Amino acid sequence: MDLQLPPTLRQLRVACSQCNLMELCLPVGLSEEDVARIEELIGTRRKLKRHQALYEVRSPFQALYAIRAGSFKTTIVLEDGREQVTGFQMTGELLGLDGISTGQHVVSAIALEDSEACVIEYARLEALAREIQGLQAQFHKVLSREIVREQSVMMLLGTMRAEERLAAFLLNLAQRFAARGFSGTEFRLRMTREEIGSYLGLKLETVSRTLSHFQEEGLIEVQHKNIRLRDRERLRGLIQAPLSH
Amino acid sequence: MDLQLPPTLRQLRVACSQCNLMELCLPVGLSEEDVARIEELIGTRRKLKRHQALYEVRSPFQALYAIRAGSFKTTIVLEDGREQVTGFQMTGELLGLDGISTGQHVVSAIALEDSEACVIEYARLEALAREIQGLQAQFHKVLSREIVREQSVMMLLGTMRAEERLAAFLLNLAQRFAARGFSGTEFRLRMTREEIGSYLGLKLETVSRTLSHFQEEGLIEVQHKNIRLRDRERLRGLIQAPLSH
DNA sequence: ACGACAGGTTGACCGTCATCAACGAAAACG
DNA sequence: CGTTTTCGTTGATGACGGTCAACCTGTCGT
Structure with missing residues (x-):
């Protein structure tokens, strides 16, 4: 079993050009030019206080979020009110992947402490992924890694x-x-x-x-x-x- | 909570041009031309007898599989031998997404009955996704949908x-x-x-x-x-x- | 700085599900 | 076609973790 994420990036609390857009490009060794283009992706940044929601369940999906500082939990709720935490995310990790499927978020992302996230408009990411092959490949890996992580959790919960x-x-x-x-x-x-x-x-x-x-x-x-x-x-x-x- | 997958496609036990490559393109309404190109994706088909593995854990990842007939389970194993089923898949669904992350499969996919799957070479899919925007978008949705499905299972197991x-x-x-x-x-x-x-x-x-x-x-x-x-x-x-x- | 409240610890008891076991039936095999 | 093995059902018992409750500590807001 492997709850561990792959050994990723160091020094993350730095400028975007340094942090290399978190897990989205570091491992694949994009060209400098490509990295520069990827910076276009980052729109605004959002600062959140503890307990604030980065996004809420059922809200329209339009962006992913790269955690720049702080940490989050994602939670899902049943109609009867029962709630479950589906993950804890920390610096450098990507949030919002759950929204791609239906265009609406199915979980809420709540800051566990005062935090900051970079907004990555999804439409732009899709467009850029078509142009930069390494970015596309890396994005798919991030998605797949989340699938694998959740399978580990299923194993944990099940056995x-x-x-x-x-x-x-x-x-x-x-x-x-x-x-x-x-x-x-x-x-x-x-x-x-x-x-x-x-x-x-x-x-x-x-x-x-x-x-x-x-x-x-x-x-x-x-x-x-x-x-x-x-x-x-x-x-x-x-x-x-x-x-x- | 929603274990239900979105209402998808009917008549699936038909030729590729009919079945529209399963979940990969139907919902997005690709042009006829695009659909034709997507058929290039399908390489061989594999027939499996009951209990046979479509792929095994730790085997190198190079293809996704669209289930054409029959059904499968995916299982993950702990070092100590404990095993867990992480999903059941049926006609029209896609298998192998777990391998993208590391290039090795982390689950095994076993046929529950005599089955048949279309082999979709991953490198080709990535290339084609760059050219056909609708295909890329749809593929991302499939990945995200799997993330959402697993979150429902986590909820189920957890609460x-x-x-x-x-x-x-x-x-x-x-x-x-x-x-x-x-x-x-x-x-x-x-x-x-x-x-x-x-x-x-x-x-x-x-x-x-x-x-x-x-x-x-x-x-x-x-x-x-x-x-x-x-x-x-x-x-x-x-x-x-x-x-x- | 103070008070209120959220968060954490510990104990006693109980319910749900795991475990062990025996039996029966269907399906796979030669 | 009969035999073996896998699969499923049901019962008795017990353990793990849930529930309820009391109390304590630290943190946050004013």
């Missing part, structure tokens, strides 16, 4: 127990922080226990208990939202050999 | 109880059969109880029991793999008002 889910979640977060040049050992959770639980198909009490349990076992240190991984290997072992509990 | 999951599953199947011109009321399951359970995050015994329970309640008739929906509305109600159990 793993609470401990395993939490372990996988923490390791995934660590991996993504590390990929961004932050510590992969010590980090701060941007989301609440309830949001974690929603994402992992658990109740907040179970999340809290399991974290405490990990701490007793010496696997991690928890202090409110601050997490420190103390024994990555055993944490990883939890996922692979769940029955040895 | 629903066994009864609700089964009800959602049956209604989704019915909807897809109907969209293909078959009966949406009476149909034959192509998969085993174990495969259903794996997809829904349940054990096969629970699937069996829940189906029996639905039958006692007069919601459906079950006879081995044959299903008949007797009260769609109450079935639908199960999903929306789970607490009234």
Whole structure:
């Protein structure tokens, strides 16, 4: 199983020409000229305060968003009000892909902290993708990667127990922080226990208990939202050999 | 929540020029000329016997597959051997999207019955998508639709109880059969109880029991793999008002 | 700076579904 | 065509995580 995203880009909190439009072009080594053209894509930027929506479910889709700073959650809701977090996104990741299908967003994207996102008008992206082959290829990879990520989550929700889910979640977060040049050992959770639980198909009490349990076992240190991984290997072992509990 | 795919195409068991390359072009109304060009995409066809793999996990990705006849499941496996079904696909649907991301498949696609698939070489598709705008747009929609579908499954796995999951599953199947011109009321399951359970995050015994329970309640008739929906509305109600159990 | 409230922890109890097991029926095989 | 194997059903039991509740701590807003 692999909740880990591919090892991506470093230094992301920089100017667009530096950050290379996030995951959209870095890995493919576009020409300088192409990179310059891609910058045309970026229209406005949007700053969001904590809890503000970048877009809401059912709103018309017209743009993707590259997270420039901060972090987000995406949530989907049932008619009866039940809500589920379908993902947490951080710097450099792309939001809004769910809207392409029907022209309306099917999830809402909510800032977990004060954040900033670059607006990528979708019509422009499609046009440019036709001209720059590398951009098209990379965009398809981003879409496919999201499909793969969600399959990992399905696996997690379908076959793993609470401990395993939490372990996988923490390791995934660590991996993504590390990929961004932050510590992969010590980090701060941007989301609440309830949001974690929603994402992992658990109740907040179970999340809290399991974290405490990990701490007793010496696997991690928890202090409110601050997490420190103390024994990555055993944490990883939890996922692979769940029955040895 | 919406496990239902958009109402798509009818008459699919026909020649390529008739079936309009499945979900790839029908909804967008391409010109006749474009449709003709798209037919170039189809290389060989592959016939598969029941239980045969269309592609295996970790195999190199080079093509997508449009299901021409029959049906498939996609499965993902953990190192420890646990396996999960991530989807069931039927005529007209596209397989292989998971491979675009890394160039290797992350799931295996297994025929649930004797089946046939059209091979769409991916390099050709990318090239043609640059030339035919409608094709590019449609392909993006297909990718996005898969993202949305998986989000529905995450919701199902994360928040629903066994009864609700089964009800959602049956209604989704019915909807897809109907969209293909078959009966949406009476149909034959192509998969085993174990495969259903794996997809829904349940054990096969629970699937069996829940189906029996639905039958006692007069919601459906079950006879081995044959299903008949007797009260769609109450079935639908199960999903929306789970607490009234 | 203070107070209110959201967020987090822990405990006791209970329900849903997993597990183990036995049996029966259909389908695949030679 | 009969045998073997896969598939499905049903029952008894128990564990994992949900639920309800009380309490504590930190954070946010004024």
